[in-house]
Amino acid sequence: xxxxxxxxxxxxxxxxxxxxxxxxxxxxxxxxxxxxxxxxxxxxxxxxxxxxxxxxxxxxxxxxxxxxxxxxxxxxxxxxxxxxxxxxxxxxxxxxxxxxxxxxxxxxxxxxxxxxxxxxxxxxxxxxxxxxxxxxxxxxxxxxxxxxxxxxxxxxxxxxxxxxxxxxxxxxxxxxxxxxxxxxxxxxxxxxxxxxxxxxxxxxxxxxxxxxxxxxxxxxxxxxxxxxxxxxxxxxxxxxxxxxxxxxxxxxxxxxxxxxxxxxxxxxxxxxxxxxxxxxxxxxxxxxxxxxxxxxxxxxxxxxxxxxxxxxxxxxxxxxxxxxxxxxxxxxxxxxx
Amino acid sequence: xxxxxxxxxxxxxxxxxxxxxxxxxxxxxxxxxxxxxxxxxxxxxxxxxxxxxxxxxxxxxxxxxxxxxxxxxxxxxxxxxxxxxxxxxxxxxxxxxxxxxxxxxxxxxxxxxxxxxxxxxxxxxxxxxxxxxxxxxxxxxxxxxxxxxxxxxxxxxxxxxxxxxxxxxxxxxxxxxxxxxxxxxxxxxxxxxxxxxxxxxxxxxxxxxxxxxxxxxxxxxxxxxxxxxxxxxxxxxxxxxxx
Numbered sequence: 001x002x003x004x005x006x007x008x009x010x011x012x013x014x015x016x017x018x019x020x021x022x023x024x025x026x027x028x029x030x031x032x033x034x035x036x037x038x039x040x041x042x043x044x045x046x047x048x049x050x051x052x053x054x055x056x057x058x059x060x061x062x063x064x065x066x067x068x069x070x071x072x073x074x075x076x077x078x079x080x081x082x083x084x085x086x087x088x089x090x091x092x093x094x095x096x097x098x099x100x101x102x103x104x105x106x107x108x109x110x111x112x113x114x115x116x117x118x119x120x121x122x123x124x125x126x127x128x129x130x131x132x133x134x135x136x137x138x139x140x141x142x143x144x145x146x147x148x149x150x151x152x153x154x155x156x157x158x159x160x161x162x163x164x165x166x167x168x169x170x171x172x173x174x175x176x177x178x179x180x181x182x183x184x185x186x187x188x189x190x191x192x193x194x195x196x197x198x199x200x201x202x203x204x205x206x207x208x209x210x211x212x213x214x215x216x217x218x219x220x221x222x223x224x225x226x227x228x229x230x231x232x233x234x235x236x237x238x239x240x241x242x243x244x245x246x247x248x249x250x251x252x253x254x255x256x257x258x259x260x261x262x263x264x265x266x267x268x269x270x271x272x273x274x275x276x277x278x279x280x281x282x283x284x285x286x287x288x289x290x291x292x293x294x295x296x297x298x299x300x301x302x303x304x305x306x307x308x309x310x311x312x313x314x315x316x317x318x319x320x321x322x323x324x325x326x327x328x329x330x331x332x333x334x335x336x337x
Numbered sequence: 338x339x340x341x342x343x344x345x346x347x348x349x350x351x352x353x354x355x356x357x358x359x360x361x362x363x364x365x366x367x368x369x370x371x372x373x374x375x376x377x378x379x380x381x382x383x384x385x386x387x388x389x390x391x392x393x394x395x396x397x398x399x400x401x402x403x404x405x406x407x408x409x410x411x412x413x414x415x416x417x418x419x420x421x422x423x424x425x426x427x428x429x430x431x432x433x434x435x436x437x438x439x440x441x442x443x444x445x446x447x448x449x450x451x452x453x454x455x456x457x458x459x460x461x462x463x464x465x466x467x468x469x470x471x472x473x474x475x476x477x478x479x480x481x482x483x484x485x486x487x488x489x490x491x492x493x494x495x496x497x498x499x500x501x502x503x504x505x506x507x508x509x510x511x512x513x514x515x516x517x518x519x520x521x522x523x524x525x526x527x528x529x530x531x532x533x534x535x536x537x538x539x540x541x542x543x544x545x546x547x548x549x550x551x552x553x554x555x556x557x558x559x560x561x562x563x564x565x566x567x568x569x570x571x572x573x574x575x576x577x578x579x580x
Contacts, residue, residue, distance in 0.1 A: 210413035
């Protein structure tokens with residue numbers, strides 16, 4: 001394919017190799033705990049890649065994306081519990097609901113710059129969480145307020161998006177992640193990608209070049225919220241029980257932003273790298289110190305963020321890709337020699 | 338019909354009248370200069386034409402269409418593109434990327450946009466820098482990138498806001514043929530500039546603005562001999578000596 005022609009062969013081989021290893025991994029790892037850790041790494045990489053559409057490429061800093069995770073989870077689960085609609089369909093419905101909400105809050109807030117946009121998104125996410133906590137019944141839907149939703153077990157069923165083993169979840173989220181990365185790749189090489197980057201960096205110059213900056217930011221917001229909500233449905237089906245604080249709390253929003261900033265915003269691999277570095281830390285502190293020091297992982301992330309911002313303000317993906325490139329060049333030379 | 342027709346344009350900021358009932362005209366294919374002392378209102382007039390400011394009063398017609406009060410991106414789509422006095426490159430992107438952003442104004446396809454961008458970069462002698470990040474360019478190169486980006490939108494009228502300010506005389510001399518080349522491919526140009534050598538050299542017609550008002554217009558060589566103009570630039574006492 002033509003668009004891949006400027007990507008080096010070694011890069012392609014490397015990417016294919018990594019993918020092959022990841023897809024083969026469940027053959028070697030059978031422990032459900034280990035698989036769960038990988039599933040959550042992929043989920044957070046997926047959520048952060050979705051966040052990246054608006055937080056990275058559109059150049060603003062949303063800090064309330066857990067709201068869209070929650071909207072996705074609640075929409076698909078309520079549709080499933082009330083009308084027995086398959087979560088796969090509910091997933092799309094949740095995406096549409098989240099995109100609509102994203103447009104609604106994006107319309108007045110995307111014109112805000114810097115910290116003001118971040119604050120507005122925090123306020124929206126928290127407002128929505130408190131709202132859901134106070135709603136017992138919404139029309140035909142039993143929202144159950146702070147008690148949350150429980151999805152009844154039906155055993156292995158693709159239609160019901162439920163599996164007894166972790167392996168199907170592993171493959172589903174890995175595939176979702178790969179797809180969102182491919183989408184990111186194409187977006188970056190499209191008019192939308194160029195216009196978002198331009199509008200995010202120099203809005204005044206961008207407008208003079210014919211770019212309706214607010215329109216492109218709204219497009220990015222809608223895409224981002226839609227994709228984030230799909231992750232929400234996945235999460236709901238993975239845990240089968242959730243309540244407002246667990247699925248739309250701010251700590252999840254912050255973790256997404258931490259992963260993006262530490263890994264590298266507005267890059268394809270930044271969110272993946274960030275998730276692989278930070279998620280295990282979160283998981284380990286939760287396992288060993290969860291009772292005594294809950295939330296310790298966020299403090300650690302904060303410290304890491306300060307150090308990264310000080311020495312690698314564009315994220316760790318920059319030095320890592322530089323090393324990889326050096327490595328690839330050596331391999332390439334040796335191959336030719 | 339003139340390509341651009343500005344009639345009675347006034348722009349007030351609170352109590353300050355930055356542009357006061359200015360008329361001007363640009364014919365197709367012309368290079369028109371706007372000169373005037375610092376703070377005379379040249380950039381404000383520019384911003385009114387390009388849509389960054391909404392004029393308080395007056396009409397601005399481009400190709401017969403009223404554009405006063407329209408948004409910059411819509412005005413750009415109609416064929417009027419401006420550059421900025423303080424250059425605003427997309428600093429972390431390459432020269433080619435910057436120019437391609439401009440070229441997307443007329444196409445949705447990356448390969449077409451990139452091709453157009455390379456064509457423009459060749460035209461203004463920036464092609465060999467195409468893979469350099471904009472933040473690593475020298476000032477004259479950045480000014481030229483500003484030009485390239487605007488030109489890539491395929492404007493009929495290009496508004497150049499002090500593209501030569503801060504350049505050394507030798508660099509100005511290099512810029513002049515570039516601007517003439519752009520004009521020769523059918524782009525009309527309005528140029529705001531302090532460097533008289535450049536204005537005299539390039540423009541067919543000059544407008545002089547002082548305190549927001551037009552005080553003279555016409556052939557550049559005649560205009561600089563005008564009493565009002567000398568007064569505006571040098572003060573009253575120089576008028577007598579010049580006769």
